[in-house]
Amino acid sequence: MHLATRLDKLPPYLFVDITKRIAELRARGEDIISFAIGDPDLPTPSHIIEYMCQAAHDPVNHRYPETKGLPELHQAIADWYEKRFGVMLNPDKEVLPLIGSKEGIGHTALCFIEPGDIALVTDPSYPVYSMSTILAGGEAYFMPLKEDHDFLPDLDIIPDKVISKAKLMWLNYPNNPTGATASLDFFEQAAHFGQEHDLAVCHDAPYTEVFFDGHKPPSFLQAPGAKEVGVEFHSLSKTYHMSGWRIGMAVGNAEMVDALFRVKSNLDSGIPQAIQRAAIEALHGSQDCITEHNAILQRRRDKMIKVLNEIGLKARIPEAAFYIWAKVPPGYTSMDFTKKLLDEAGIAVTPGIGYGREGEGYIRLSLTLSDDRLNQGINRLSAWHRSV
Numbered sequence: 001m002h003l004a005t006r007l008d009k010l011p012p013y014l015f016v017d018i019t020k021r022i023a024e025l026r027a028r029g030e031d032i033i034s035f036a037i038g039d040p041d042l043p044t045p046s047h048i049i050e051y052m053c054q055a056a057h058d059p060v061n062h063r064y065p066e067t068k069g070l071p072e073l074h075q076a077i078a079d080w081y082e083k084r085f086g087v088m089l090n091p092d093k094e095v096l097p098l099i100g101s102k103e104g105i106g107h108t109a110l111c112f113i114e115p116g117d118i119a120l121v122t123d124p125s126y127p128v129y130s131m132s133t134i135l136a137g138g139e140a141y142f143m144p145l146k147e148d149h150d151f152l153p154d155l156d157i158i159p160d161k162v163i164s165k166a167k168l169m170w171l172n173y174p175n176n177p178t179g180a181t182a183s184l185d186f187f188e189q190a191a192h193f194g195q196e197h198d199l200a201v202c203h204d205a206p207y208t209e210v211f212f213d214g215h216k217p218p219s220f221l222q223a224p225g226a227k228e229v230g231v232e233f234h235s236l237s238k239t240y241h242m243s244g245w246r247i248g249m250a251v252g253n254a255e256m257v258d259a260l261f262r263v264k265s266n267l268d269s270g271i272p273q274a275i276q277r278a279a280i281e282a283l284h285g286s287q288d289c290i291t292e293h294n295a296i297l298q299r300r301r302d303k304m305i306k307v308l309n310e311i312g313l314k315a316r317i318p319e320a321a322f323y324i325w326a327k328v329p330p331g332y333t334s335m336d337f338t339k340k341l342l343d344e345a346g347i348a349v350t351p352g353i354g355y356g357r358e359g360e361g362y363i364r365l366s367l368t369l370s371d372d373r374l375n376q377g378i379n380r381l382s383a384w385h386r387s388v
């Protein structure tokens with residue numbers, strides 16, 4: 001058997017050691033509290049589930065779905081974008097439902113990247129942007145996100161020789177892992193950059209509905225010129241706690257949406273229709289669950305920030321997304337400190353290095369565990385700190 005050499009180009013999975021260690025400790029009966037997983041712990045709201053159950057009983061939904069998705073779902077997505085962001089979308093040409101946004105993000109590389117091409121990717125970042133670039137035969141150029149630059153890339157310092165090979169730029173705000181947000185001014189600058197250099201701008205925005213203190217994050221598509229050069233990826237995973245159902249969307253530039261559809265229509269057979277129906281209910285139905293979820297997450301954020309301050313781990317207070325990006329103490333790498341927390345406190349976090357070189361010196365803590373477990377974790381962190 002000969003595996004394709006492109007697989008050799010994928011970097012080793014950096015969390016291997018940590019994942020193994022967690023499994024070993026758990027097998028020994030240790031109670032590990034994990035702040036490592038970015039997956040909403042609260043259930044999908046019941047009105048959405050009820051709708052999905054009804055749809056699951058209807059034989060119409062037992063057959064292959066259309067790859068393109070139900071027209072009513074296209075319309076619901078367009079309505080939601082108009083209501084939430086004031087962005088007008090043509091439901092037929094500027095909207096494409098996805099099997100979770102990760103699927104669409106991964107397939108986007110096949111639309112733009114040829115061997116030798118470059119995708120501009122932020123560092124740190126969600127790994128799929130660079131991995132899909134590599135799988136398509138291209139190369140990622142990493143744009144550092146620095147804390148003193150509010151975790152926004154400095155587009156002015158990207159070398160001309162890189163820009164000349166770049167076909168695609170990936171941005172993600174509210175940001176995983178830093179929790180940073182971007183202003184409309186920054187999005188306008190990014191859209192202008194895409195126009196000036198004739199490259200596609202992809203904004204990954206699954207966290208716009210997870211926000212605190214009333215700071216509602218904008219959509220990239222609100223920026224003047226954005227739709228001429230870009231698409232936005234969105235998801236029902238974090239907004240409606242539907243990560244297990246796998247549904248998201250790409251919206252924006254009609255040519256880019258069509259290119260993605262052409263790739264997808266040759267590779268997948270769409271989203272199960274009962275799940276599409278549930279998504280329509282989520283988007284058209286009451287949005288109260290978003291306010292409720294955010295109030296819970298904000299309380300968790302405040303508790304976690306307080307304990308991190310008390311034990312000397314500096315972290316910015318995130319305005320959005322459910323992550324805290326905290327600095328590790330001097331003298332430790334992010335991996336060393338992650339192992340120390342695991343072994344000495346039974347607390348699992350994600351080492352920043354897993355998100356790119358610029359993630360070194362940080363750990364990411366996700367707030368997606370129950371209040372009880374979070375409180376236990378906080379007590380453990382305090383006790384551990386008193387003991388060292």
Ligand SMILES: Cc1ncc(COP(=O)(O)O)c(C=O)c1O
Pocket residue numbers: 038099100101102103126172176204206234235236237243247248
């Ligand atoms: C930045 C970012 N983009 C995309 C995704 C994928 O979300 P989905 O569940 O829609 O595939 C995640 C999931 O954690 C994420 O953090």
